[in-house]
Amino acid sequence: MIEVRALRKRYRSTLAVDDLTFTVRPGAVTGFLGPNGAGKSTTMRMILGLDRPCAGEALIAGRRYAQLEHPLRAVGALLDVGWVHPRQSARAHLRWLARAGGLPAGRVADVLGTVGLTAVADQPARTFSLGMRQRLGIAAALLGDPAVLLFDEPVNGLDPEGVRWFRTLVQSMAAEGRTVLVSSHLLAEMALTATELVVIGRGRLVAQGSLTELAGPQGASLEETYLRLTGQSVEYVSGEYVSGEAA
């Protein structure tokens, strides 16, 4: 269970997150949607105690992240696939992380197997493709076998097989009763993966509910629903294409 209560974050002149309140329940995959700059990543960073909220709080299983006794056993997160030393192997990266989190060393081989990186586990991370880095980040999130999982844009760079694998993985974790929050811009994929949605725009909550609730009685597609909900809160509006010759 993740509870976000009246969360606010201001970076100098921009209000990134503004009085945001929502709850992510266990047992379901919750999609976290919003236009670019809506504050999704900032919110995730505050949930994980990396950024300090200016007001409000984010609780995991009733506690702030910093107060969790064994954080990696409670929460697994993939925020940025770049967060690995380029010269370190996947195995070495996971090994120090396991040590830091007080996890048994055997978990490293387990999660490498889960994400399918065993064969390349001893190669330096800089040789990895984006999809392999995603898998390494997912492995790091799974390391502590946590009850709460957060993924920020986890399927970017994964091949179709990887996308389906990830979908099955998070759905089975949700079916085990875990809490799963996934942010993504890929709405078609999200429609297949998530059953609950949290939609934010300009740092504020736009809508929260199940996919079918938000779609309305006509059963609109996720894309239609999303665009209707966020139409008023898009930060970067695209103009119409004007060809140079017409001007």
Next chain:
Amino acid sequence: MNAIAAERSKLLSSRSIWWCAGLSVLLVAGPVGLIAAVPESGWQPDGTEFLTLGQLVVLALAALTVTGEYRHGTIRVTFLAVPNRTTALLAKTVVVALASGVVGLIAGLAGRGTAWLMQPDTGLAELGSGPWRAVAGSAAVFALSAVLAVAVAILLRSTAGSLSLLLGWVLVIEPVVASLPRVGDDTGRWLPFANADHFLYAGLPEPGSIFDAGMPFGPWGALVYFAGIAAALLMAALWVANRRDA
């Protein structure tokens, strides 16, 4: 303890630590060997003359272990595993300082050993306890230098900024301040690295104190003073790290 084990694992799995350790020892002992190989120079090195060169490498290495984590984002992964930032950063400081201390001790012994091997019949023993304080004390000075560098790196987070400040401080700011008339005597003798040097070299014929007024403390007092500055910087760095976004 978990945090310390993780930091040790990180440090030892990087290749640059071994290169830097080797370079540090080489820079301390190498020039001693070169000078001793030319008896016509009339300079009989006692082996402690070039500890500062090794210390510069350790300053850079210690700073890089921190700024590298900020650059690659692994510091955030560390804070996810160890949300108490004081614990996480202190663990890193302890591990880097211990490693630097070992490098300092090896460098000190290598310098002394080179001087002794190359000039077996000169009266090195006559120099008394002074050089031995420098030989073994280099462990303490290197370790404390690492603490200071880690603190600066936590505060600045950028490799370029930290290296410029640390190396510029040792190589430019302290010598320039020390050479200024009047100001040099008042201020220069209170600067951190002047005190680290005083601990290493006090009582030796060279380089001796460059300040007319002499140093404010004896050699051991100077070491405590240097440690105090490193500790104060580290506390400031931890205070800042606990308050800002990772």
